[in-house]
Amino acid sequence: MKVNKEKNIFKDFFKQDTVTLAKSLLGKLLIVKSGENILSGYITETEAYLGIIDKACHSYKGKRTPKVEALYGKGGTVYIYTMHTHKMLNIVACEKGNPQAVLIRGIEPLDGLGIMETNRGKTGILVSNGPGKLTKAVGINDKFNMSEITVINRNENVQKINENILYIDFEMSKEPKKIMKSPRIGIPDKGIWTRKFLRFYVNGNKYVSGMKKGDFSEKCWKEKNYKIKFKKS
DNA sequence: ATGCTGATTGTCT
DNA sequence: GACAATCAGCATT
Numbered sequence: 313m314k315v316n317k318e319k320n321i322f323k324d325f326f327k328q329d330t331v332t333l334a335k336s337l338l339g340k341l342l343i344v345k346s347g348e349n350i351l352s353g354y355i356t357e358t359e360a361y362l363g364i365i366d367k368a369c370h371s372y373k374g375k376r377t378p379k380v381e382a383l384y385g386k387g388g389t390v391y392i393y394t395m396h397t398h399k400m401l402n403i404v405a406c407e408k409g410n411p412q413a414v415l416i417r418g419i420e421p422l423d424g425l426g427i428m429e430t431n432r433g434k435t436g437i438l439v440s441n442g443p444g445k446l447t448k449a450v451g452i453n454d455k456f457n458m459s460e461i462t463v464i465n466r467n468e469n470v471q472k473i474n475e476n477i478l479y480i481d482f483e484m485s486k487e488p489k490k491i492m493k494s495p496r497i498g499i500p501d502k503g504i505w506t507r508k509f510l511r512f513y514v515n516g517n518k519y520v521s522g523m524k525k526g527d528f529s530e531k532c533w534k535e536k537n538y539k540i541k542f543k544k545s
Numbered sequence: 546a547t548g549c550t551g552a553t554t555g556t557c558t
Numbered sequence: 559g560a561c562a563a564t565c566a567g568c569a570t571t
Contacts, residue, residue, distance in 0.1 A: 359552070368552070379567055397564060398553050415552060444553050498552055547571075558560085 325482075326387030326461070330405040330412040333387075334360040335512050337403070339486040339533065342419055343466055343479040346451040349427050350473060352466065353419030353440060353450070354486055354533075357513040357520045359496045361402070363412040367505040368496060371411030382458045383411035390478055392457040398444030401452055401478075403461055417443045417497070417511075419450075420519045422484075442521045452478070486533040490515035497521065 328336060335358075343352040361369040363383075370380045370393065382391035386408040393400045402413040419440045421428055428439050428449035440446040447453075455476045464472065466481045473479060493509040500506060513520045516529030 361552075370552085377568070393552065394566060395551055396553050397566090400552060402552085417552085442553070496552070547569105549569085550567095551565105554563090556560105556562090 325463075326403065326405060327407060328387075328405065330360040330362055330414060331510065333403075333405045334358040334414045334510070335491055337414055337416070338488050338491060338512060338514055341422065341466065341481040341484040342416070342450075343423070343464065343473060343481060344450045344452060344477070345473045345475045346424075346427065346431075347475075349424050350466075350470060351421075351424035351427060351450040352481075353421045353423075353446070353519075355416055355418070356420050356441075356517045357416075357418035357511070359415040359417060359512070360405075360510040361413050361415060362510070363406075363410060366412075367502040368499045369412070374411075376411075380411070383413055384409055385458065385460075388461045390456045390459045390461055392447075392452070392454055394454070395444070399447040399452055399454070400443045401447050401456075415443060416446065417521055418513070418517075418519045419446045420517060421449070424450075437518045437523075439519075441519045441523070488514040488517075489532055489534055 337355050337358050340355050341352055342355055363369055363371050364374045371383045382389050385404055387405055389404040391402040391404055391413055401416045405412045405414055421440055429435050432439050432449050440449045456478055461478045461480055464479045464481055466484050492513050492515045494511045495507050496511045514532050516532035518528050
């Protein structure tokens, strides 16, 4: 049965270790509903936050406050972090109680580009080439915190998409030609945790933060859609 | 009640 | 590349 199949995919996919999940999420289609509009985009950039051992992670040393409670949920839980009025979208990885997550830092718009431009007051890559930008573009806010990401087939089930829920579509996904790594952005003075290569992005994609024009490539995705594959935990 | 911090963005040089 | 804007959450007084 289709639904069960999707549930199984969901369960195993988000239980993957955080670095694997961060890389696996590149190219996946993220979908939300805003009013009557469907807004979506392919994930272009992510960062892994490795939980209680990671000085840059909000759950470092097991810190547990109402703000970070979502991190302790099961894989696929949505964690929204507010910084300087900007909302940042994370998806929890690993098993319940292991507070690791993947930060989504960029998307390539697919559905509802016009709405996103209006939401942002900007056009082009400025619509969604940063963690605070993409959440504003698609209207992700605190209502999403602690919710669970839902697997859906956008082409077959558009009518089932509701507001305040984050969706992911595996079948509409793209596969990056090449995944690049770098240290995470904006993490000063945290020793090795500043320097570790825990940021991942699609080589040449325009909607990656800090990308230079000279590095843009229209052919950053593989031609064909591919089969879903991932490690079982 | 007060102070500090920060996984950012936008603007200006 | 530097810096101001701006605010929720948490720790401290």
